[in-house]
Amino acid sequence: MELVTPGFGLVVWTIITFLFLLFILRKFAWKPILGAVEEREDGIKSALASAESARKEMQNLKADNERILNEARAEREAMLKDARDIKAKMIADAKDEAQSQANKMIEQAQTAIESEKKAAMAELRNQVASLSIDIAEKVVRQELSNKDKQLQLVESMLSDAKLN
Amino acid sequence: MTLNTFRNVLFSALFMVISTMGFANEDTENPENEKFDAKEMILHHVKDAHEFHIMDINDKPVSIPLPIILYTDNGLVTFMSSEFHHDDSGQHIVEKNGMKFVKLHEKIYQLDGDAEAVAFDEEHHPTNASKPYDLSITRNVFMMWVSVFVLLLIFVTAARSYRKSEDNMPKGVAGFIEPLVVFVRDEIAKPMIGEHRYKKYMPYLLTIFFFIWINNIFGLIPIFNGANVSGNIAFTFTLALFTFIITTLVGNKNYWKHIFWMPGVPVPMKIFLMPIEIIGMFVKPISLMIRLFANITAGHVIILALMSLIFVFKSVAIAPVSIAFSLFITVIEIIVTAIQAYIFTILSALYFGMATEEEHH
Numbered sequence: 301m302e303l304v305t306p307g308f309g310l311v312v313w314t315i316i317t318f319l320f321l322l323f324i325l326r327k328f329a330w331k332p333i334l335g336a337v338e339e340r341e342d343g344i345k346s347a348l349a350s351a352e353s354a355r356k357e358m359q360n361l362k363a364d365n366e367r368i369l370n371e372a373r374a375e376r377e378a379m380l381k382d383a384r385d386i387k388a389k390m391i392a393d394a395k396d397e398a399q400s401q402a403n404k405m406i407e408q409a410q411t412a413i414e415s416e417k418k419a420a421m422a423e424l425r426n427q428v429a430s431l432s433i434d435i436a437e438k439v440v441r442q443e444l445s446n447k448d449k450q451l452q453l454v455e456s457m458l459s460d461a462k463l464n
Numbered sequence: 465m466t467l468n469t470f471r472n473v474l475f476s477a478l479f480m481v482i483s484t485m486g487f488a489n490e491d492t493e494n495p496e497n498e499k500f501d502a503k504e505m506i507l508h509h510v511k512d513a514h515e516f517h518i519m520d521i522n523d524k525p526v527s528i529p530l531p532i533i534l535y536t537d538n539g540l541v542t543f544m545s546s547e548f549h550h551d552d553s554g555q556h557i558v559e560k561n562g563m564k565f566v567k568l569h570e571k572i573y574q575l576d577g578d579a580e581a582v583a584f585d586e587e588h589h590p591t592n593a594s595k596p597y598d599l600s601i602t603r604n605v606f607m608m609w610v611s612v613f614v615l616l617l618i619f620v621t622a623a624r625s626y627r628k629s630e631d632n633m634p635k636g637v638a639g640f641i642e643p644l645v646v647f648v649r650d651e652i653a654k655p656m657i658g659e660h661r662y663k664k665y666m667p668y669l670l671t672i673f674f675f676i677w678i679n680n681i682f683g684l685i686p687i688f689n690g691a692n693v694s695g696n697i698a699f700t701f702t703l704a705l706f707t708f709i710i711t712t713l714v715g716n717k718n719y720w721k722h723i724f725w726m727p728g729v730p731v732p733m734k735i736f737l738m739p740i741e742i743i744g745m746f747v748k749p750i751s752l753m754i755r756l757f758a759n760i761t762a763g764h765v766i767i768l769a770l771m772s773l774i775f776v777f778k779s780v781a782i783a784p785v786s787i788a789f790s791l792f793i794t795v796i797e798i799i800v801t802a803i804q805a806y807i808f809t810i811l812s813a814l815y816f817g818m819a820t821e822e823e824h825h
Contacts, residue, residue, distance in 0.1 A: 329619035
C-alpha cells in the first residue's frame with residue numbers, strides 16, 4: 301500500500317523541480333531551438349517559393365524570347381521579300397531602259413543610213429548626169445568626123461551605161 | 465567495422481552484467497543463516513530512501529548521506545541522514561532541537577514527549593511517535609536533480625549551438641536533439657492539439673517528454689542503484705496533476721458542455737452521461753499516473769526478481785540464466801523508457817487537444 305501512496309516530500313520537490321525545469325528550459329532551450337527550427341523551415345519554404353517564381357519568370361522570359369525571335373524572323377523574311385521585289389523591279393526597269401535606248405539608237409542609225417543613201421543616190425545621179433554630158437560631148441565630137449562611127453559610139457556608150 | 469561493433473556489443477554486455485551483478489550483490493547484507501527475502505529487497509529498491517546506498521563492502525554499507533529536512537511543530541529541523549548510522553529499524557535515536565527522531569522503514573518518526581524508545585503495536589506500527597512533514601532530499605529527489613542537471617546541460621548546450629551557427633544548422637548535440645524536438649512537435653503536438661493552437665503547449669510537452677525519458681533511463685543504470693524516480697507514484701502523480709490542471713484551465717465552453725450537458729443526445733442520456741464524464745475528467749490523469757508508475761516499477765521488479773533467483777536458489781549455476789533473462793528484460797526496458805515517455809506526452813497532448821477543441825457541426 302505504501303508503494304502506491306504518494307509521499308508528501310517527493311510531491312513537493314517534484315513540483316518545485318519540474319516548474320524550475322520547465323521555466324529554465326522554456327527560456328533557454330525550447331524557445332531558441334524551436335525558433336531556429338521554425339526559422340530554418342520558413343527559410344526553406346521561402347527559398348522554394350522564390351525558386352518557383354524564378355522558374356516561372358524564366359519561363360516567361362523564354363516565351364518572350366521566342367516571341368521576339370519569331371518577330372525578328374518574320375521581319376527578316378519581309379525584308380528579304382522586299383529586297384527581292386526591288387531587285388526584280390530594278391532589273392525590269394533597266395531592261396526597259398536598255399530596250400528603249402537600243403530602239404532609239406537603231407532608229408537613229410536607220411535615219412542616218414537613209415540620209416547617207418539619199419546623198420549617195422544624189423551623187424550617183426550627178427555622176428551619171430556628168431558622165432552623160434561627157435558621153436554626149438564625145439559623141440557630138442565624133443559625129444563631126446564620121447557619122448557612122450558617131451552612131452556606133454553612141455550605141456556602145458549606151459550599152460555601157462545600161463550595164464551600169 | 466563489424467568487428468568493432470561486435471566488440472562494443474560484447475563489452476557493453478559484459479559491463480552490464482558485471483554492474484548488474486554488483487547491484488545484486490549488495491543485497492547479500494543478510495547473514496548466511498538468515499533467509500534471503502526477495503520481496504523485501506525488491507521493495508527496498510523500488511521505494512525511496514533517505515540515503516544513497518551504493519554497495520556493501522564486508523557487510524559495511526557504503527552510501528552517500530543525504531540531507532533530511534523535517535517540518536515539525538517547532539519549525540524546520542535539518543540534519544544529515546548519516547546520523548542514523550544506516551539504522552532503519554527505529555533503534556537509533558537522533559536528538560535535534562530537543563526533539564527525538566528515529567528512522568523506521570525509510571520513514572522518519574518523531575517520538576512523543578519524553579519517550580526514550582519506540583514502542584510497537586502488534587502490526588509493528590509505532591504507538592508513541594508521530595510523523596513530521598518530511599521534506600528530505602531523498603534518493604529520488606537527488607536523482608531528479610541529477611537528471612535536471614543533465615537535461616539542462618544537454619539542451620542549453622544545444623540551444624547555444626544554434627545561436628553560434630549563422631545558418632541555424634544544428635551542430636553537435638543539437639543534431640541529435642533536433643529530430644526528437646521536431647518529433648514531439650510534428651508527431652505529438654500538431655496532430656493531437658491542432659496546427660493553430662499547439663505552440664502554447666510545446667514547452668510543457670517537450671519538458672515532460674524529456675524529463676520522464678531521462679528519469680526512466682537513469683532508473684535503468686545499475687550504478688545509480690536503480691533510483692526509481694519515474695516509477696515512484698509521487699513523481700507520476702505530480703506530472704499527472706500538472707496535465708490535469710492545464711487541461712482544466714484551458715478547457716473551453718465546448719469542453720465543459722461535453723462534460724455537463726452532452727450535446728446531440730436525448731435529455732435522459734445527458735443526465736446519465738454527466739456523472740460518467742465527470743469521473744472521466746479525473747480518470748484520465750489518474751490513468752496517466754498509474755500507467756507510468758506501474759510500467760516503470762514493473763520493469764524494475766522483474767529485473768530484480770530475476771537477479772534474486774541467484775540468491776533464492778543459493779547457486780551460482782543459476783546466474784547465467786538470471787543474467788541472460790535480466791539482460792533481455794533490460795533491453796526491453798530501454799525501449800519502454802522511450803515508449804512510456806511518449807505515451808505520457810501524447811496523452812497529455814490529446815487531453816489538451818480535447819479541452820480546446822472547437823465545436824464542429
